[in-house]
Amino acid sequence: MDLLNLILLLMLAGFAMMAVFLKDLLKAAISLAFMSALLAVLLYRLNSPFAAVFELSVVAGLITVLFVSVIAMTKEEEQAKEARWPAYVFPLVLVVFGLIDIRVMQALFANTPQGFGNPEASFGATLWGVRSLDIIGQIAVIFGGVFGVLALLREKPLTVKQKEDAIIAKDGGKEKLW
């Protein structure tokens, strides 16, 4: 295994832990963005440049912007108090899970047969040919997401009384409405 890939994997795990345990939500979101950027580098090194570009632009870029804007919109006076015990228990649980993880993964993937793939295939032919039906699913999911957000963030239209109250509140009742 490449040493640089191992370092990238370790840094991925480190940033993931920072995203979980940092109390400041903004710093946690930025750690997540760094994690996405590192994952993009790793994907590029694992011979998957197109997935790396998507990971970098969409996940590290767009999702981070979404997170940061929502954090800015939902600044609360008293933040939800996190329990302290998860941070103290985590190292012990991580070691136990790590030991089980190593055993299980070695049992599952030690003898994975190496494939050779199709040497004549290209990414374009695979995405638009073999996996073309996925595109329809992607379009459906995008529209589902857009309409989901629109449905959740819609506001009740103001009544005439509420509009009058809003105008009076704005100019202090100096102007006549009608």
Place this chain on the structure above:
Amino acid sequence: MVVTYFIFVGLLFFIGLYCLLTSRNLIKLLIGLEIMAKSAVLSFIVAGWARGESFVSQSVVITFIVIEVSIVAVALALVINVFKNTGSLDIRNLAKLKG
């Protein structure tokens, strides 16, 4: 070795799951979900790389990323609505929902 990558896939998944199980803040829960999604992405790509079929795995990952973005956008819209109604991001405030 492929096994090392999959060990880290398991670790990342565990960190995300731990965050989901122990955090009380709604945004932190989404961050945990994102970490789990990243472990899934890494798993697909490593599998494709090991089998020499990276084009198929990349296609699947691109579809997965599109789904992930939609889920996060809708979930964050829900978070905003929850904050408007309760004035807090604490998940425990949602335990007493009335119709």
